Amino acid sequence: MSGEGKVVCVTGASGYIASWLVKLLLDRGYTVHATIRSLDDPNKTQHLLALDGAKERLFLFEANLTVEGSFDSAVNGCVCVFHTASPVLLSVDDPQVQLLEPAVKGTLNVLKSAAKVQSLKRVVLTNDYRQGKEILEDGIYMFVDVRDVAIAHILAFEKQEANGRYCVVGNVIRSLEMVKIFDKLYPDLGYSLRYKDKSVERTPYCVSKVKAESLGVKFTPLEVSIKDTVESLKEKKFMNI
Numbered sequence: 022m023s024g025e026g027k028v029v030c031v032t033g034a035s036g037y038i039a040s041w042l043v044k045l046l047l048d049r050g051y052t053v054h055a056t057i058r059s060l061d062d063p064n065k066t067q068h069l070l071a072l073d074g075a076k077e078r079l080f081l082f083e084a085n086l087t088v089e090g091s092f093d094s095a096v097n098g099c100v101c102v103f104h105t106a107s108p109v110l111l112s113v114d115d116p117q118v119q120l121l122e123p124a125v126k127g128t129l130n131v132l133k134s135a136a137k138v139q140s141l142k143r144v145v146l147t148n149d150y151r152q153g154k155e156i157l158e159d160g161i162y163m164f165v166d167v168r169d170v171a172i173a174h175i176l177a178f179e180k181q182e183a184n185g186r187y188c189v190v191g192n193v194i195r196s197l198e199m200v201k202i203f204d205k206l207y208p209d210l211g212y213s214l215r216y217k218d219k220s221v222e223r224t225p226y227c228v229s230k231v232k233a234e235s236l237g238v239k240f241t242p243l244e245v246s247i248k249d250t251v252e253s254l255k256e257k258k259f260m261n262i
């Protein structure tokens with residue numbers, strides 16, 4: 022296994038992307054130092070502790086982005102820090118104060134802690150270049166499978182030649198195209214009524230996959246991502262269709 026004997030840190034490990042990252046790192050044999058904002062909440066740790074390999078190779082650390090020195094113990098002895106912790110809030114009164122400032126200050130705190138570690142080879146940062154915009158324009162969305170995002174982080178560490186910024190975007194599509202995929206997969210939902218007389222226009226742009234694919238990322242087809250998401254939501258009883 023590629024990660025055997027190597028210790029890495031994942032910040033914000035209870036998050037959506039980071040939880041997948043922790044899972045895939047454990048699967049590859051890494052020892053993972055996972056930072057959690059508060060270890061008192063079992064909802065933030067249970068799913069991580071239940072992962073294969075967690076008992077032997079997962080170590081939890083409490084760390085807060087806004088506290089300088091908070092990440093010192095978690096990054097100690099690591100060869101890589103995967104920094105994904107960031108305030109992600111659906112509605113904010115003041116984005117500058119509630120999102121931007123803690124994200125920037127937090128990233129600087131993580132980098133300051135990382136700079137003290139001699140064993141460290143690389144820091145992989147998650148970023149959102151859309152600057153918080155979910156919808157680009159005219160119902161155009163960018164999609165990527167969370168598993169592809171997690172593996173891209175790992176490859177950005179494992180590939181010696183990795184460098185700079187990677188855009189990890191699987192598809193840029195119109196919402197109507199998404200509805201059509203839903204309809205094909207789940208025809209009983211009656212989604213076809215919504216686009217009866219409409220044709221899907223091509224999106225005016227796409228995001229190049231070339232650099233991400235050069236890392237070794239193999240993008241999951243959108244249909245597979247949608248199906249797996251719906252089936253997972255059904256299994257966990259978050260969706261009843």
Ligand SMILES: NC(=O)c1ccc[n+]([C@@H]2O[C@H](COP(=O)([O-])OP(=O)(O)OC[C@H]3O[C@@H](n4cnc5c(N)ncnc54)[C@H](OP(=O)(O)O)[C@@H]3O)[C@@H](O)[C@H]2O)c1
Pocket residue numbers: 032033034035036037038039057058059065084085086087105106107108109123127147148149
């Ligand atoms: N999911 C997406 O569709 C998507 C797309 C593009 C980019 N991104 C970017 O990827 C990153 C992770 O996204 P995500 O979807 O995985 O978000 P998420 O599920 O909300 O995870 C964010 C993590 O950051 C932690 N965090 C927030 N504030 C913190 C603080 N002050 N101190 C320590 N930890 C803190 C959260 O801890 P708590 O659980 O304690 O709050 C959580 O574990 C973000 O930068 C996001 O902008 C996400």
